[in-house]
Amino acid sequence: MRRGMKIMPLDNSLQAALVQANAEKGSFRVNRAAYKSREVFEREKKLIFEKCWLYLGHGTELKKKGDFASRRVGGRDIIFIRDRNDQVAAFYNSCTHRGAKICREHNGNARTFACPYHGWVFNSEGKLVSQNASSGYVENLNADGHLDLLPVPRLEHYRDFYFLNYNQKAISLHDYLAGARDAIDAICDQTEDKQIILAGEHSYSVRANYKFMAENSYDGYHLLPVHASFFDHLRDQYAGTSAAHVVDETIASYNTRGAVRGLGMGHAVLDSYVPTGRPVAQWLPSMGAALKPEIEAKYARLVERFGKERADYIAETQKNLVIFPNLVINDILSTTVRYVEPEGPDMMRITAWALGPNDESPALRAMRLDNFVSFLGPAGFGSPDDIEMLEICQTALEHTPIEWNEISKGMAPGGDRRTIAGAPDDEIQMQAYWTQWDLIMRGIETLET
């Protein structure tokens, strides 16, 4: 049994001041304490990270029975495992005897976990199978199972994206994801097979508040100022091809096509058009003629399956999806699943994977991965410049007395700010995020049944 969760009493006088929406003035602003205060962070640990569904991992990372990965999610160490009955499970990574970390490997395959300290052994379902002692214990000490590895209170998945929740009474993952389910569908439906996590991962740190990463990940407004050097590179790549004008044309029309859309519950997506080409299913000359037939066939099949409108959305639209509070799925020139683990008000750890259809050809897979590292990740031509922005925001707001961040671009006069849509370079996706954050932090949105 999980011990009762103690919620700190809300200091509404502080909280009330953190997020302010003033429709008359067209102003939406967030107090900078929300990004830097230790007190706010401690309260987020209880109210955000112990109440929200948090991403744990993808089912395809655990291919065989006994495959496991150790993860830190919401500050807690978890063993993510496919047990011997092919069930995906999640246990706290601590021995029920006297506490030792049971699993010290990043990932692997195991039939049992033997605790290195006194030799207790647990099977892949978490059952205690040996206490490594011939005497001293009463029989049936574990009759009620309290010495088995402790499972997390809730573990559910949507289309193989596994999330956990530390609150037993939480609403279902299905209800929590709300409109984000459709955004996930648009990514999963790229293939009739399944989307899988590809080999390799990127893991790195950013010295900034985790909410800055959420904001940046679907921010259309920053695209041109921050990524000018990437677009320079694309122009060089496309020079002399039939796509030579694509870069400037797409940039010029950026805020006339697509949208940012609040999806409910604090989730939002940026749908935009960026001239990078997409493995599913938008061919550009820079990808090479050899790939053209496969990409075009994929597009044709999407039209057959979903009709032209949905097929165009799946194929051509770049989707930057943030699932509240800390999962990013960017389906852009390649697809990344990016988990953001907060480590303090000013520090986060990122783990990012590449996602791709199981049934794509080796050549298309290679192109997908090449696209990924061209822009994404800690050594690409894009993400490091984003990270630099997050870090200079963090350091500046910690060392200046300015109180507010202004997040009002595209602000609508009224309505539920969690479900409003606007232009791709608006900031209403962030308003959706902060509105949900504020409702949870005030205890108004409990996320419970």
Next chain:
Amino acid sequence: MPSILTRTEAEDFLFHEAELLDDWRMPEWAALYTEGALYEVTSPASPDPVASNAANSLFLISDHIDRIRGRANRLMKKSAHAEFPRSKTRHLVTNVRIVGEEDGGTRLRANIAVYRTKEDTSTVFMGEAWYTIVNEGGTLKIHRKRIILDLNSLYNQGRLTIIL
């Protein structure tokens, strides 16, 4: 020049590459690479970084010549925000071993430590470099360079915005 380099010849060349990088002479660095070149940094979490292939697993860097040049050019710009102001770097290249011949060139491995200082933060990228160096009409060029970092993540380094 014989097709296989001596260790001293190889070291002179690698030291020259390191000097170009530490002096931030990036276009000259890119000019050291062949048209068919590959500059790679494997993912620190890779279980088998020597054999791994960027065509089917995620690397940190996998640059063909276009992106080698692109990387060099980008680092010369103020709009490469992550490297503005520029880092200070120091490339140490040691334990050079000639291991054989590949693609008509010299296959070698070396230990590397690259120190990077950005503002008040200094980090080190340590690991091993695998090179194939070819002789193109009397000019030595890099045909393959793969860096395998002795890291499990970039947690301490944050990101990799310099060239190793």
